[in-house]
Amino acid sequence: MQPEARILPVTPAQSETRAQLALILLGGGVFLAAALFMTLGARGSWAFVLQFRGMKLLGLILIAHAVAVSTVLFQTVTANRILTPSIMGFDALFVLSSTLLIAFMGSVQLSGLDPRLLFAARLIVMTLFSMALYRWLFLGEEQSLHRLLLTGVVFGIFLRTLAEFVQRMLDPNEFMVLSDMLFASFTKIDPVLMGIGWALVLAVTLWLARNLARLDVIGLGRPVAVNLGIRWRRDVLLVLALVSVLVAVSTALVGPVTFFGLLAASLARLAVGTTRHAVLLPAASLTAMLLLIGGQTLLERLFAFNTALGIVIEFFGGVVFLILLLKGGRR
């Protein structure tokens, strides 16, 4: 990043070039990482390796895209750069709703159900919950960012411990079923769910692609946006519903990852230096892919660590969060 870009006014053309350059670099990086991921250390039949790793790669791309886009959207709607859905407890909500579903229905009934139906049920529960949470936190009186963050973080802890408590109340057998449902890893993704996930995420992405300008206006904040003809409440709730869908997809596939979205979104903002969604959304998505695929390749192939990627991401994401908090205090 050029340091003078911060001080001198940047012309639109300059910022456009920079954004394009960043996107191209990111895209190239993702392509390279994906190629390495597919080929490095392969032994035996290529047909098998490519198919096996191709599935994993599709999963990683899906998760990266869902997490990054949901984070950027959430940040746009709430008008700040620290909040992310998972920090506000969305992931924990998903874990809790799955737990409650098993607790009330029992694993026998659940295993008889179509997994797609089950996923739909969890999705609806979660969307309703998150709408309620959002209205309570954001559409009420104006409040300080720190209190909001703390509320979200503690609320997340509450939901997680509540889920843990309900899990303890379950039969050990039912608990086994549940932990299979909840604690998937980046490398072990259910193909049926992945199909649904791709369909949902593609639909959301298409809607977003047609409404990029509207997102830009929402990002200007409520007063300006309303002046420019945005129906604030309706549009914001719609965007939040989309966020819920994306979070549900990623959480259903890999389980909760608290700081990944924040890490990807913050790095993408740093890279493109613009808030235009036409640039920011793809950049965040590509950054997330680069982190996830590159990280997985490095850890799996070079260091032979298997599922530690989530932990490494949590570590660096947490550090980024602290830095953002400290910078926010300085301003």
Added chain:
Amino acid sequence: MRLGLAFLLVAALAAISLTVGVSGLSLSRLLAGDGRDWLILWESRVPRTLALLLAGASMAIAGLLMQIVIRNRFVEPSTTGTVEAAGLGLLVMTLLAPGAPVIVKMAVGAVFALGGTGLFLLVLRRVPLRDQMIVPLIGIILTGVLHAATTFFAYRADLMQTVLAWTQGDLSGVLRGRYELLWLGAAMAAVAWIAADRFTLAGLGRDMATSLGLAHGRVLALGLSIVSGVTAVVVVTVGIIPFLGLIVPNLVSLALGDNMRRAVPWVAVSGAGLVLACDILGRILRAPYEIPVGTILGVIGSLTFLILILKGRRNAA
């Protein structure tokens, strides 16, 4: 007088705790000198009850001490990185010197805990705008970062099971010979009581305390050392008991105000009582299985914490 009633209540809870468990005890058989019943009582129930009392009281006092010294209502060892750092220290000892006696492991844990607290204070110092909310927020995130580091090493060394034992306050494994270290924790908490006035002064802030003739830095160091020591003892013997040190002092101060010397006995009694009640609940809710006390307190504690935060919102508005 009211404190006496509270003591009685806790004593009653302790008596209940002696009788609740998977294998039944009966008074008549105890009086008849039944060997099996006495064995269960001495080897398991009495140690467990004592461990609950000691851990509850000393963790609650540690929380109070930390809140006074750091001057923030929402800090306690599990929201400042202290607990996680202690766990990291124990993990390091398990990796490097697995044969070391528990007291040595605990000492190393305490040193790490102090280091974690120091790191937290160092980060805090970089925040010029210190509103009440950002302090625990930074602490919780720091805890998450330390937790990720601990998990990473534990995962590499195949020690996840061991780490899980520390991160979940669970007393089902407490037997005679496995909890006595907690007396040391209680002794440290007692020092905090004796020196309560100094800490109250230190809580007025450095300038004020110094002008009143207090060696502020030294008192601060003593306070944080006590907190770290108690934390390490509790983590190594029974595991993390989350939010106890946060909610108990806050509830007590709602009732009594902020004088530490007056608050300490109340905090100790309420902390012990709350942990006892939660553990008894954990033993009967899902008998014959047990729900760890850490899980129950996690739910109650985080909910109370949430209410405290939101209550502040209404007051501020």
